[in-house]
Amino acid sequence: MLKRFLWGAVLLPLLSIAAQAQEAGIDQAISDAIAPIINPFVSAVFYSVPVFGTQFPLIVGWLVIAAVVFTVYFGFIQFRGFKHSIELVRGDYLDPNDAGEVTPFQALATALSGTVGLGNIAGVGVAVYLGGPGATFWMILAGLLGMASKFTECILGVHYRNEYENGTVSGGPMYYLSKGLSESGKAALGKFLAIFFSICCIGGALGGGNMFQANQSFAQISSIIPFFEGKGWLFGLIMAAIVAIVIIGGIKSIARVTEKVVPGMAILYVGAALIIILLNIGSVPAAFGAIFAGAFAPTAVAGGAIGALIQGFKRAAFSNEAGIGSASIAHSAVVTKHPVTEGYVALLEPFIDTVVICTMTSLVIIITGSWVPDSGVTGIALTSKAFEANFAGFGYLLAIAAVLFAFSTMISWSYYGLKAWTYMFGEGQAKEIVFKIIFCVFVVIGSSMSLGPVIDFSDAMIFAMAIANIIGLYMLMPKVKALLADYHEKLASGIIKKMV
């Protein structure tokens, strides 16, 4: 009964808005209504200082410096520990008696389905458009460094998670910020950071995890199905209804189908990119030449080398979410006797997401010569154009991939947002449903707005999560070092050993 009432509460106002809207106008109206609210927030997060004549957002430096600090502090763990990561994911250390628990592979796959998405398709398009080929170099570098950030945050997520009577678990930055810092007598600061993180996480879930996804998949769909052109609200309503069926209606079968199709799509996407790269293998050295040249002395890019660096770093962070804290929420669910193993598994995420998949997208854009500065072709349209250059009709496949990627990312982020929501307001069905309804409404808003405000808002919210998260990571990294030393001692003494 309650459920039916709530459904009515969501659908009726949306339908009446839709009915009043008729043709165009509504998209603009929603954009105009939202912009004044989000603009001050966006400019606060992206407070920039002039560096060598271009604006450098401090928040990007914040993320990269943190990644460098963790890389050095843990002695280049992402390179030294890479082999161990692979062994863990392969299940070499799994105890057969734990069969039926979440495996490291599953945790990695689920966390990846949250990050591999439009960031890899559309985000790279934006980076190359604004930053030129050189942005790719900085993106790869940021991806490699980000592996250390992810290592740190996922170990803490598992170590400080809450385990409940009924066997469910809740973990993530809000838990390690509050519990971890109170251990060292900074309970008030920990609580403050946890709340700050939660607020931003809800915003990030609604922004980058939702509106950006809805917006970009609509852009792709409307480019191949002319019917939808200018009807963002209609696409949004359809998408919102499907999301609602899964997260409110609890119809897991749709999510399950998606979870099976998404890895297939990812393989198909990477496969297509590989074929294009192989077909143009002769242009690859030139492409890398352009990437290196552009990284340090770009032409036709606003802000020169710094401009390329900013775009590369921004898109890498937005795509792999290292230092943001979101993956920590997903990894906390894994039953493991040693939190450190989750860190090793998680450090593969930025590698797969950014160093492999984003680089492929970028190479395809560069070798097909699709990048035209100031042409206005950006985001997913640029990526689509690049793929179409070799495979006629690839746009259709990309559209399907975009929608599925967007969908699985939304499902993941709805969970991250929900965990932050329940951290602040407490667990409970009614409270959860309120958040889920808000989440669905934002799907409609996201697909109705023009790209600029959506990307700005998504970026701002997701990066704001990193402010609280990284302060916590700095304060808790000695704890991670102690856990790591203990783990390696057990590994050396044979207490932890390979099972196969």
Add this chain to the structure above:
Amino acid sequence: MSETYIVGFDGTPQARRAVDHAATLARSSGASLHLVFVLEWSPYSFHTPEELAERHGRREQELDRAHAVVQPVVDELTSGGLTVTSEVRHGNAGDLLCKIASDQNASQIIIGRTGDSALAQRLLGGLVITLAQAAPVPLTVVP
């Protein structure tokens, strides 16, 4: 040392017939029985974050439910004078039955032919073929 028969058991009437057949054989040969309840589970399946968070609790529930199905049968056969053990495992039924048969040095595997639902039939049908091809010891399929 007496022989051991591995019996695939999942609580269905077909599985029950396999158990009864195994019990009859065991009475005449003096063998002991080992009932194996396999909960189908792949370490490579995909889950939503919410499912991951609930997984540990779900697993406990699944194990409890399975034990509740197996234990009465073990008790009944034990009181009938047989030596019966049991285990509940997550994994692939074919792989696990083969592995357990080898580990326990069993002399044969006994399973029922079909399940009670379309899905179970497909799974068990698959199991018969798998075991027929891979079982390390003789296999008896009870109709």
